[in-house]
Amino acid sequence: MLKIAYSDIFRYSVPEKHRFPMQKYTMIPERLVAEGTISTDNFFAPDRLSEDEILSTHTADYWQQLKTQTLPRKEARAIGFEMTPALVERGRYIAHATYECALYAQQYGVAMNVAGGTHHAFADHGEGFCVFNDVCIASNLLLNRGQAQRILIIDLDVHQGNGNASIMADESRVFVFSMHGGKNYPFRKQKSDLDIELDNETGDKEYLQILTGTLPRLINEFGPDMIFYQSAVDVLATDKLGKLALTLDGCKARDEYVLRQAKSANIPVAIVMGGGYSEDIEDVVEAHCNTFRLAQQIYFGEMAG
Ligand SMILES: [Zn+2]
Structure with missing residues (x-):
């Protein structure tokens, strides 16, 4: 069945006008259940990262600063959320959820995290x-x-996954493919294994042409036994930060293409959400819900559960 990582802790309390649409973390699961795409049985409550698991990837200094809430003010501000113990706790659950999704994907073909994709x-x-x-x-x-x-x-x-590129720079067993706006944050980009920079206003047709001209070759040549897919919806034309011009249908076609590629190559895929900042939260929620609907349809047929 389609396993979906969800926890109430994903929705962090932010000021009313904050540009991160935190409500999406509850709106997406609620909508999917209400419409019958999934049932509450699809959700699993993730565990949280142990300190050793954090240290598999992050430096001891950074972890100590988070743990003791002593991150320099400037570094805390760069994160963009109020730095509290609850924020750190939330991050531990989100990241462990992504790991658990990978294991479920190995079992069921696909699994999804309602949050995650913290690639910066x-x-x-x-x-x-x-x-x-x-x-x-x-x-x-x-x-x-x-x-x-x-x-x-x-x-x-x-946005380029600059954190992924940096962390995996010397790890030949992980191939980082990032396709992103060339003229967008982060303005000082890192070097991924493959970066494709898109022009502002890139639309559905051109976007899908580039993707379909790239992904099969990558899968063939690298030969992965696991895929992580960051299915962010800040590629939409309605996005306040995105600068591209995809429609909801184009975004859905993108997701469908990636999932069908993974499925036909028989490679487990764990999906993480990433960003989405459309003016109307409806666009964000609908585009994310499409990814879940596709996963349910493509892997498990039309039936819920
Ligand atoms: Zn983004």
Whole structure:
């Protein structure tokens, strides 16, 4: 069945006008259940990272600063959420959820985290709404425990996964593919294994052409036994931060393409959400829900559960 990591802790309390649409973490699961795409049986409550698991990827100094709430003010501000013990706790659950999704994906073909995709977190610092790097931690745990040998990260968030690129720079068993806006945050980009920079206003047709011209070759040549897919919806034309021009249908076609590629190659895929900042939260929630609907349809047919 479609296993979905969900916890109330994902929804962090932010000021009313904060640009991060925190409500999406409850709106997405509620909508999917209400419409019958899934039932509450699909959800699992994730565990949290142990300190050793954090240290698989992050530096001891950074972890100590988080643990003791002594992160320098400037570094805390770069994260973009109020730094509290609850924020750190939340990050531990989100990242462990991504690891658990990978294990469930190995069992069922696909699994999804309602949160995650914190690809701007580096080994020694966080930024851009990211405290811990969930996909890198999950990847390192899989590799360290012999649960995967070659991992492909498909990061289609509109922002470059600079943390992924930096953390995995010297790890040949992890291939980081990031397709993102060239003229967008982070303005000083890191080097992924493959970066594709898109022009502002790139629309559905061009976007899908580039993706379909790239992904099959990557999967073929690298030969992953695990895929992490960051299915962010900040590629939408309605996005306040994105600068691209995808429609809801285009975004859905993107997700469908990635999932069908993974499924036909018989490679487990763990999906993490990443960003989405459309003016109307409806666009964000609907686009994310499409990813869940597709996963349910493609892997498990039309039936709930
Ligand atoms: Zn983003």
